[in-house]
Amino acid sequence: MKSYRYIGKSTPRKDAxxxxxxxxxxxxDLTVPNMLYGxxxxxxxxxxxxxxxxxxxxxxLPGVKAVLTHADVPDWRAGFPHHVGILDSKxxxxxxxxxxxxxxxxxxxxNALALIKVEYELLPAxxxxxxxxxxxAPQLYDQFPGNVFPRxxxxxxxHTLNGVEMGDPEQGFAEADFIVEGTYxxxxxxxxxxxxxxxxxxxxxxxxxLTVWLGSQGPQVFKAAFQRRMGSIxxxxxxxxxxxxxxxKYASWQYALPAAALxxxxxxPVKLVYDKAEHLAAFTLRLGSRIRGKVGMKKDGTVTAxxxxxxxxxxxxxxxxxxxxxxxxxxxQLMLRCPNWSxxxxxxxxxxxxxxxxxxxxxxELKCALIPILTLGMEQAGLDPVEFFKKHYIKPxxxxxxxxxxxxxxxxxxxxxxxxxxxxxxxWSEKWRGxxxxxxxxGAKRRGIGVGVHGNADAGEDVSEVYVRLxxxxxxxxxxxxxxxxxxxxxxxxxxxxxxxxxxxxxxFVTPTDSLVNPIEIGPVGSRGxxxxxxxxxxxxxxxKRKLFELMAPKxxxxxxxxxxIDGMVYVQDKPETKLPWIKAMQFHGSVMGxxxxxxxxxxxxxxxxxxxxxxxxxxxxxxxxxxxxxxxVGQIIDPLxxxxxxxxxxxxxxxxxxxxxxTVLDRQLGRIMNANMIDYKWRTFAELPEMExxxxxxxxxxxxxQAIGMGEITPSPGPSAVLMAVSNAIGVRIHEYPLTxxxxxxxxxxxxxxxxxxxx
Amino acid sequence: xxxxxxKTTHSIITLTVNGDEHAFILGEGAHQVSPSHTLAHTLRxxxxxxxxxxxxxxxxxxxxTVLMDGKAVLSCMLLTVECxxxxxxxxxxxxxxxxxxxxRLQQSFIDHTxxxxxxxxxxxxxxxxxxxxxxxSPTREEVQAALAGNFCRCISxxxxxxxxxxxxxxxxxx
Numbered sequence: 001m002k003s004y005r006y007i008g009k010s011t012p013r014k015d016a017x018x019x020x021x022x023x024x025x026x027x028x029d030l031t032v033p034n035m036l037y038g039x040x041x042x043x044x045x046x047x048x049x050x051x052x053x054x055x056x057x058x059x060x061l062p063g064v065k066a067v068l069t070h071a072d073v074p075d076w077r078a079g080f081p082h083h084v085g086i087l088d089s090k091x092x093x094x095x096x097x098x099x100x101x102x103x104x105x106x107x108x109x110x111n112a113l114a115l116i117k118v119e120y121e122l123l124p125a126x127x128x129x130x131x132x133x134x135x136x137a138p139q140l141y142d143q144f145p146g147n148v149f150p151r152x153x154x155x156x157x158x159h160t161l162n163g164v165e166m167g168d169p170e171q172g173f174a175e176a177d178f179i180v181e182g183t184y185x186x187x188x189x190x191x192x193x194x195x196x197x198x199x200x201x202x203x204x205x206x207x208x209x210l211t212v213w214l215g216s217q218g219p220q221v222f223k224a225a226f227q228r229r230m231g232s233i234x235x236x237x238x239x240x241x242x243x244x245x246x247x248x249k250y251a252s253w254q255y256a257l258p259a260a261a262l263x264x265x266x267x268x269p270v271k272l273v274y275d276k277a278e279h280l281a282a283f284t285l286r287l288g289s290r291i292r293g294k295v296g297m298k299k300d301g302t303v304t305a306x307x308x309x310x311x312x313x314x315x316x317x318x319x320x321x322x323x324x325x326x327x328x329x330x331x332x333q334l335m336l337r338c339p340n341w342s343x344x345x346x347x348x349x350x351x352x353x354x355x356x357x358x359x360x361x362x363x364x365e366l367k368c369a370l371i372p373i374l375t376l377g378m379e380q381a382g383l384d385p386v387e388f389f390k391k392h393y394i395k396p397x398x399x400x401x402x403x404x405x406x407x408x409x410x411x412x413x414x415x416x417x418x419x420x421x422x423x424x425x426x427x428w429s430e431k432w433r434g435x436x437x438x439x440x441x442x443g444a445k446r447r448g449i450g451v452g453v454h455g456n457a458d459a460g461e462d463v464s465e466v467y468v469r470l471x472x473x474x475x476x477x478x479x480x481x482x483x484x485x486x487x488x489x490x491x492x493x494x495x496x497x498x499x500x501x502x503x504x505x506x507x508x509f510v511t512p513t514d515s516l517v518n519p520i521e522i523g524p525v526g527s528r529g530x531x532x533x534x535x536x537x538x539x540x541x542x543x544x545k546r547k548l549f550e551l552m553a554p555k556x557x558x559x560x561x562x563x564x565x566i567d568g569m570v571y572v573q574d575k576p577e578t579k580l581p582w583i584k585a586m587q588f589h590g591s592v593m594g595x596x597x598x599x600x601x602x603x604x605x606x607x608x609x610x611x612x613x614x615x616x617x618x619x620x621x622x623x624x625x626x627x628x629x630x631x632x633x634v635g636q637i638i639d640p641l642x643x644x645x646x647x648x649x650x651x652x653x654x655x656x657x658x659x660x661x662x663x664t665v666l667d668r669q670l671g672r673i674m675n676a677n678m679i680d681y682k683w684r685t686f687a688e689l690p691e692m693e694x695x696x697x698x699x700x701x702x703x704x705x706x707q708a709i710g711m712g713e714i715t716p717s718p719g720p721s722a723v724l725m726a727v728s729n730a731i732g733v734r735i736h737e738y739p740l741t742x743x744x745x746x747x748x749x750x751x752x753x754x755x756x757x758x759x760x761x
Numbered sequence: 762x763x764x765x766x767x768k769t770t771h772s773i774i775t776l777t778v779n780g781d782e783h784a785f786i787l788g789e790g791a792h793q794v795s796p797s798h799t800l801a802h803t804l805r806x807x808x809x810x811x812x813x814x815x816x817x818x819x820x821x822x823x824x825x826t827v828l829m830d831g832k833a834v835l836s837c838m839l840l841t842v843e844c845x846x847x848x849x850x851x852x853x854x855x856x857x858x859x860x861x862x863x864x865r866l867q868q869s870f871i872d873h874t875x876x877x878x879x880x881x882x883x884x885x886x887x888x889x890x891x892x893x894x895x896x897x898s899p900t901r902e903e904v905q906a907a908l909a910g911n912f913c914r915c916i917s918x919x920x921x922x923x924x925x926x927x928x929x930x931x932x933x934x935x
Contacts, residue, residue: 012871019879020867022812022852026880029811195816195824195880195914243814243880244915276817486878486915641874645917649877652916678821678912686908686918 001636001698006495007706008637008698011505014491015241015484026243027199027215028273035201036065038262038272039109041099041116042282043091046127046351046671047138048120050089053099057115063108066265067116068100073261076230078253080153083141084317086257091120092140093316093353094672095282102262102270125351127668129288129313132350140316140349149314149347153322159405161326164306164333164343166401172305172340176296180376185290186368186720187313188663188738190654191681192286192358196243197279200252202259203269208233210260216252217245218523220481223515226253230260239483239513246653247357247713248284249485250525251319254356281676284356285664286654287324288313289365293373296340301383301391305340308373310366312347319356321347326403327458327526328362332370333400334455334605337392352666353673358654360454361526364717367454368659368738371721379435385725386428389453390419394605402457402602412604412709413701415455415633419609421695422631426611436732444619447626448730452718453609458526459710460601460703464536465519468497468544470592472583474568475507476544478537481521482529483513487712488642489529493537495638496706500541502566527606530638530710531703535598538704544594551585551592604703606711608632610650610718614726618749621742623660623727625651625690630715632694635701636708646712647694655716657684659723659738774845778808779854787842794841801825801836804851812852812883816912823911826884826891827851833891835910852883855890866890869928870921877915885911889925897932899925 018024055067070087078084087097099116103109124138131137132147140147151162173179201213210233214222219239227235242249259272274283293308314321325345332343358364378388393416394400399409423429431439431449438446467479478497484490494508501508511517524533548570549560556563556579558572565571571579586592613627630647637643650656661682665674675681700707720738728734733748746752772787774794785794785807794803801818804810804827813836816824820838827836828850855864866889869875876882885908892899892907899907904925913921 010874013874013876015879016871016874016876017863019876019882020852020870020886021855021863022810022883024879025811026814028815029805193914194878195814195822195912196878197816242878243816244878246914276819484878488874488877639874641920645874645877645915645920648919649916652914677819678817679819683912683914684916684918686905686911686913686922689905689918689922692919 004499005502006499006505010640011495013488014494024241026196027201027213027240030201030213032201032203032269035269035271036102036104036266037106037109038259038270039101039113040097040258041101041113043094043096043098045091045120045122046094046125047123048091049123050091050098051119051121054117055099058101058112061108061112061115063104064101064112065268066102066262067112068261068265072265073100074264076226076257078257079317080155080320080322081150083143086261093351095353096316097258100258100262102266125671127350127352127666127671129290129311129348129350132348140351144349147349149318149321149349151347155320155323156326156404160322161329161401161403161405163345164329164341164401167340169305169307169340169342173296176304177299178380179294179296180380181294182373182376183290183292184369184372184736186365186738187288187290188658189285189288189355190658190662191280191664192246192248192653193681193683194244194246194248197274197276198249198255198283199273200256200259201269201271202256202263204260204263211236211238212256212260213238213240214252214256215240215242215249217242217247217250217483217485217525218252219483219513220515220518220521221250221523222252222256224520237515239481242483242485245485247359247361247525250357254283276678277676280681281673282353284319284354285315286358287321287355287362287365289369291369291373293370295374295377297377297381299381301378301381301388303336303338303392306336306338307342310343310345312345313355314347314349315352315354316349317354318347319354321355324357324362328366330400330402331363331454331456332366334394334457335367335392335453337394337398351671359713360717363454363456367452367717368720371452372724375725382434384432385451386419386423389451389609390416393453393455393607408457408602410603410605411702413633413699415607417699418607418631418633418695418697421697422609422611422629425693425695426629428611431613436729438730438732439613445615445617446730447613447615448726449611449613450722450725450729451609451611452722454714454717455605455607456526456714457602457605459528459606460531460604461526461528462522462532462600464521464533464598466536466540466596468537468540468594470544470548470582472586472588472590474503474582476501476503478508478510479518480510480533480537481513481515481518482510482524482533485524487524487529487646488639489524492529492638492642493533496534496537497541500538501545504567525713527710527713530708532598535704536596539596540594542594543596544592547592547594548582548585552580555580555584604701604709606709606714608711608714608718610722612719612722612726614723614730616727616730616745618731621745623740623745625656625660625723627691628656630694632711633697633699634709634711635703636698636706637696638706638708643696644694647715648692650715650719651684653716656719656723659720659740661739661741663739774842776844776847776849778804778810778849779851780858783808796840796842798841799837800839800841800844803841804836810851810853814880814883816880823888824881824884826887826911828887828891831891831894833888852887865931866893866925866928869924873920873924873927875917875920875924877917881911881913885913885921893929893932898929901926
C-alpha cells in the first residue's frame, strides 16, 4: 500500500480549534447591520382554505415592519414539479406557512403572530397514502388528481428513472422454484434532526440583488436553482458551517425563500431561524415507504424475478421525491443482481408535513421495506442472509440503470472481501442460528442478529469545478464552494491538495463558501466529496503544480518534468540542493492558478453492510441494541478519525435508531405531530451506546490517484432492516413495521391486543 | 401588547462571565436585560458570546450548557435575573486567558476529532468540564452518565468518550 504524508494519517481537522473554542459561527451566531427578525405564523389545521387574514393589529404593534400573506409574497415556486409557493391560499398540513412577519426583535415578531386573525374553511384531510389515492379522498392539489405526483418528472433529464423495468418478470417467476410475497412498510417518517435548526439571513437590495447567508449543505445549489426562478436576479450565496444537515438542509428553499420575501418587502436584511418545534413539526421528514412485493427464487437463492408496488408517501409536497425515487430504484439494482424486474413506484401526497431528502436518499426508505420481503425467500430456502447479500451485491461487469435512465456497467469493486471481514469481526457464523431462531436466551431476554446492505453509485455524481491558487509565500488556496456540514470534507480536500503540492497542511486553505469567489458547486452529497470533489481538487492542484514548474524551469535551468516541490521550494530531482522558493517563479505580486474539473461517473458504486445484535426483553418489550459492526471498503482512507465518525453516525440522523425508537408521531384526528419537542421525540443518549466496531478495507479503487471512494452518506441505510431482522430472529416472530417499540413487540408476542396506533401515518 | 409598560425604577443586576463583571439594567429597552431573558439569550444576544449554542431552547438537548459556580447548568432554562451574583463560565472562558492556551479538554477533543458538525460540541465540553471539576478520574460509565443530557446527532459519542477519558488521564493531580 502506498504511503503518504497526509492521506490515511490522522490529522487535526482544520476547523478543530474554532469548533472547540466556540468560535465557529453558525448562521444563528451572525448579525448583519440593520437586521430584522422573521417569524412564520403556521396553520393549526391539516387541510383548509384561507378565507381571510386580518393583519391590522399585528401591523400596529411597535417594531413590526412587515406582515405578508399569500396575496403579498412573490410567486417563487419550489418542489418537483414546481408546485410549492412561499405561502398559499390553501394549507395542506399542520405547520404550513400562513403569514410572514418581520420585526425589530425576535420577541416582537413572535408577539405579532398572536395578533393575526385568520379565518379558515376546513377541509377533510387524508393521512394514509393508500386512502389518499381512493376516488373520494380529499384532493390536495388540483393539478395532481388522485393525490399522485406525476412519475414522468424530468428531474434527471428526459429518461429519469421512475421504476425498475427489466427483462421478463413473468418468465422469471415461471423459472423460480418458489415465489414469496409480502408487504412491509417503513413509515415512521423520522426526522434527521440536526441540532442546528434551519437558519438564514436574506438581504434584498435595489431591484434585483439578493444576498443570502445560508445554513445549507448546498448553498451554491440554492443559487443555481433559484436565481432564474426568482426573476434572473443577482443572487450571492454565502454558505457557512452547518450544524449538521444529513441531507435535510440541502435544498434550503423552505427557509431561504420566506426570508428573501420579507427582505424584499422591508428593504432590510431579515434573519429567520426556526425554533425546534417548527424544525420537528413543519420541516421535511423522511419519505414514507410501503412495498407490496413478490420475489421468485431458485432453491440456491438465485433471484429470478422481483416485482412490487412501491407506495411512496411524500406528505404535503414533493421537495424532490422523484429524484429520491430515481436514486432508490438505481440502488435496488446495486443490492440485488436480478435479470427480471418490475418495481413500480407511486408517489402520493397526504396532509402531513412534507418529506424531503435525508441521507439514504430514497434508497434507505426503499431497502427498509424491500429487504424484509427478500428475507421471506431467504427463510424459505434456508439461506444465510450474509451469503445471499454477498452473492447478489453488484460485481464489476454487471449493469444497472441509474437515476438518469442510462445503463451503466460497474467498473468498481467486488465487495465480497469486505463482507467476509465484517462477518468475521461480528462473529456472524458463530451466532447465526437460522431464521426466526434466537442467538441466546436468558430468562425473559432473547438475543437475535440481523444484517443489512446498501450502496450508492452517486459517489461519482455530477460536475465539480475547482481552482487551486498557489501563492508566492508557499501557500495554497482551494477555491471550492463546499460547506462544512460535519464530515470534515473541507479538511480532507486540504489534505489531498497538500499531498500533491507537498505543503505543510497549515499552509493549505479552502475559500469561504461564497458564490462570488467559487465556481458553482453542487456540494458534498451522495458521498461525492472524496471521488468527485476530490477529483476536481486533485486535478486543479496538479494543474497548478505543472504551471509552477513551467515558470520555474528556466530559473532552475531544468525541464519542468525534472522538477519537484516540497514545503514551498521547487528543486531539481536528484539534485535537491538546486532549489528555489515559489516566489522566484511567481514574484511577490503574482500567483499561479490551477483548474480542475470532474465529470459524472456512476460506474463505481460504494458499499456498506451493517451487522447488528439486539436483546429483546419479552416482558417489557424493550429492544436494546447490543452490538453494531459496519463493513465497507473505501479504497484508501483519507482521514481515519473522520471516517470512523461517519461510520459511527449509522445510529443517528434517522438511521439505525429509526428501527428501534425514533418516529414522528402524527395524530390522525387532528393532523398534528404530537412529539414535536426533544423530550418526546426520542434520540440516543451517551448513556446507551452499543458496542461499535468496523471492518474497513482499503483495496485500491480505480477512482483518482489516491484510489479512494466516499461512503459517508450511506452508513445508516443498511441499519434499520438489519435491526428488524435481528428482532424477528430474537423473538421468533416476524414484525412488519418500524420502529420496534415495546407495544409492537408485545403485540407480536401475543401479550397485548393489537391496537390502532395513532402514530402510523 | 400594543404598548410596553414603562419602567421608571432602574434595577441593576451583576453577573461575572468568564471573569469579567457585567452590570445590566433590568427593563424592556433595547439594551436592557428583561426579566424574561434567559441566560442563554443574554450571553448570546447581549454579550455576543455565541459559543454557547441554542438548539431546543427547552432544556432537553444540552447544547447551551455553561458552568455556574463550576457546575453544569442549562443556560436556556435559567433566567438571567436568577444568575445575579453568580460566576458564569462559557466555552470562551476555558483555558488560560493570559497565555491564550486552550484547556486540555479542548485539546483532547481536537486530538480525537471528537466532533463532526461541531454544533453540540461547546455544550458537551462544558458538561465534561463540570464532571472533571468534580471527579478528575471518572470511569467511562461516569462520563456517559454526565453527558447523558447532551444531544449529538452526528454520533460523535465514541470519540468524545475517548477524548474526555484521555484528558482526565493527562490531568494534573490537583
